[in-house]
Amino acid sequence: MKTSTWAQMARMAWQYLMRRKLRTTLTTLAIVFGVALIFAMELVLPGVEKALEQSLEAESEGVDLNIASATGDAFDPQPALDTLHNTQGVAAITEVLRRRIILPKTQQLGDITQIELIGVDVATLDQVRTYELRDGRFLENSGEAVVAPDVGKTGDTITVVTAVGLKTFAVVGVLTQGGLTPRVLIHLDEAQTALAQPGLVNLLEIDFEPGVNKDHLTDQIKTALGDDRYLYNASVSDEFAIMDIAYLIFGLFGVIALFLGAFLIFNTFRTVVIERRHDLGMLRAVGATRRQIMQLILIESLLQGVMGTLIGLILGYLMAAGMLEAMKGILDQYMGQFFDIGLLVTPGAFAVPVGLGLLCTLVAGYWPALRAGKTTPLESLRPASGATVQRAANWGLVVGFAVMALALLMLIASTKTTIPGAILFLVGAVIASPGMVMPAARLFNPLLTLWFAREGDLARGNMVRQPGRAAITASTLMIGLATFILIAAIVKGFEQLMSDLVDRSFSSDILVMPTVIGTYSSIVGADEAQVEELRQLPDVEEVAELRHAASTHNGQRLEIYGIDPQVYPDVSPMLFTKGESAQAYGQLNEGRKAILNPVAAVMLGASVGDTVKLITMQGQQPYEVVGIANDLLNLKLATVFISQESLKTDFNKTESIMMMINIESGADTQTVAGQVEDVLREYPQFTIEITSEYRSTLETMVSNNLKIYYGLGLLILIPAALGLLNTLTINVLERTREIGIVRAVGGSRVQVRRMVVAEALLLCTFGAAVGVLVGVVVSYGFISSFSLMGWEVDYVFPVMGIIAAIVIALLLALFSSILPARNAARLDIIRALQYE
Amino acid sequence: MPVVQTESLTKIYGDDSHRVYALNNVSLTIEQGEFVAIMGPSGSGKSTLLYLLGGLEGPTNGKICLNGDDLSTLDDDDLSRKRRTEIGFVFQFFNLIPVLTAEENVAIPLILDGVPRSRALQRADEALIQVGLLDRKTHRPAELSGGEQQRVALARALVTNPALILGDEPTGNLDSRSSDEVVQLLRQVVDNGGRTLVLVTHDPRIAAYADRIIFLKDGQIVDENRLKGQASAENIRERLVKIAV
């Protein structure tokens, strides 16, 4: 009677796992780490996404169609209303003006830091939709507000920051549903005053006659009103451009983590197969078929995959929770609390990590299993011949160098191919590394001999004997270090850019800043009267103001700033990359002229002298590009600078979101700052800063925030450390018998320990050398391709990053060799000699 | 029909610049029920011959027939099946799988062949009784002495009742009494079970049990002696010395 043998193979695989606990643990850790990282991403990112979506979603219950301006800003509704009223099938229209407002610290309502102020037209609202109340009544008289439950209760009064100072409203009703951002409903006309947008709205909500074909009618309205001025049924997208960058960074990180995880799994099983050469050969010799050997390895990898995945999921959940906390911190700092992020545990979140954990272990186990299947029985009977190994390694060297050469060409060829080129270079280095082991060992030998005398020779012998394994370990380290250097270079580059910009952007004496930088749509600015009052202060020489509006280009957000070209350059000169500054500023006031920042230049595909079409409140308008320049505040967002005149005529915006003040020479900055504060006491959304002080705080803040990325970089080194620990431990286990012989013929414990440490150092020096080289090339590629995205970052040679990487590599070597070295030294000589 | 038949078997190791003739033009026939000892100085190609006979490795030139099948015509799966059902192997080094117990090690060929586990272990126990190691069945290789490990390997070679048993110095680690016991056991298996045995040994006392001794030197058969169990150890030793010089 015969049965299928796979269950027996599974049993044997299990025995291998269970009777080699240390090794199994080390291997499983690799999988655990990969799965955990990816699961954490999967938990956090969709949560962020959902929070975004929810906050974007205008909860437009009962509304058949909503129309917003294409710019996202307020517009004069009259032309659209005229058309709509004459359209068959439209039953009712109501106008809305709403704005998310971040509450300054002194004006927060409990723990609410922001509200959505919604001005509604009570006369028409109930024809289109209703807001359900849990308490009180809806708006009737002026000065009343209906609020979300967490904002207040009936009978309270609330104070809101507006463009004309603080305004107080009496709460007459409480909404059932508060909205993601707590809502405050007030009368439309009061909202228009509060937001300094008289007569303007930013949303039309429309109800259709019963029975009409919605899609049909929507299309009809679209044709009538045109596409270039209005967005249909679009949620009013706002503020979230900056999220794209967060996505980019996290996405990049996820991909690297995934790559390293898979690499580690592959590495592990490759090692397992090499190491088990004897056993596999013996099984083959007594009659195991190739398939059975493959089964054994695949089942073993699957078993580890299952264990690793389960533990990884748990760890990943914990990591996600931690990451969320960290992210909340960062987001709060940059943009205020936009949304509640929560961990989103959906079945989908499990798909990728579980898929990676299992499938990837299987796939990563497959190649080694295939190799295992090809093990000839004789491999158990005669020590492996080094010749074939070295020949393969030499081939790898040739191919790897060819790939690297091609990659270098791509790096130089054009900015478009730099990133693929950089990645290809990394791949080339991985391919070439087995072939580099031998020369590298020879190269570093003198050093080693210096440190370790005779044991160094043994260590070198060990490394050279298994160039494949040495190379894989070194490659893991290499990728880790290269990533670290990449991050260091990016951070350094940005730090440099920032400090350049900070120096230039803030050359005024006093700054009047919104509490939150970067997302001005939610800032309620100061109106012209206030700015004028500042100008009248005796010691104020000039006031430059920054005004803001928004537009879109192909669905992507475009920030529009109104500056006064006469004053602005004095207080905040921009860093021109194209065009001449004096000339550009001079032309700005002559009609529709624009200065683009590099991101906008890329987005609009325009250069100096071109004319770009901007979507404004007045439809598409042609603007001539007179310069391309960087400005600190808008580094990462596509930004267009136009004159304040143009901003007023084309975008209906006159409020200032930031003011930069130069004082008369001889006047006391501190005193003037006090006077400014007095003028603006009704505007707690602004903070008054002495520029010199602010500049240094900003610089520290920037470099502190960038340091977070060093943390991420260190995280990437964890798999590298695991890989190293794994290899060294397995090396010791595999060489148990040899170590026994060394001890038996008179080697001391210290010598054995030194031998293991020397090998670790050799591996790490090798990995670090290649890693630094690859890191420099890859980071150079990434940085130069940033210009493609519009960030002109200079390549700053990451000296500190490289030094840190080398130090880390050496520390890793020492750290990861402690345990194996101790194990090796403690080996009982007799046991070691008997070890098979 | 002979169990083993080879025609001008040649095995060359190394590349063109550095050739080693491990076997050179070896033709030999072994009948069923024969006990053949292979002797010769170290490096004379004894192990190589055994590996080729066991289908562990292909020859550079020449032909091997096992139970009438030309090994070169068999694919890897057929060879594997032959190894686990028709051949029992005891190797010179590294015989056992370290993570498995003695009993499990013995049962491997059966398990690989799809024999249900309980039945396989039962038969492994019977084989361990034959080599006198039943009380060590739960020990792992590291917990066994070198000689015990070799006896476990022998039990594994016997467990499938193979037609051909190939042993590469299976008594190398045994004291003279134990090796006598082992070789007597093997002699018995050949005589009572009709098995065929090819044994590599350096020990003239062991070789003296064989029906025939083949002497190898530099990969070639230099002498053959049909003793039918009649030669004395002294006799054989003299011959060996003659060959070596």
Ligand SMILES: Nc1ncnc2c1ncn2[C@@H]1O[C@H](COP(=O)(O)OP(=O)(O)OP(=O)(O)O)[C@@H](O)[C@H]1O
């Ligand atoms: N993989 C190999 N590559 C190169 N030469 C080899 C290889 N395997 C064996 N040889 C050579 O072939 C010859 C025969 O080796 P073999 O192992 O058959 O000798 P042996 O008779 O079993 O010796 P011993 O009694 O020492 O075990 C030797 O000279 C050996 O060096």
Ligand SMILES: [Mg+2]
């Ligand atoms: Mg031999």
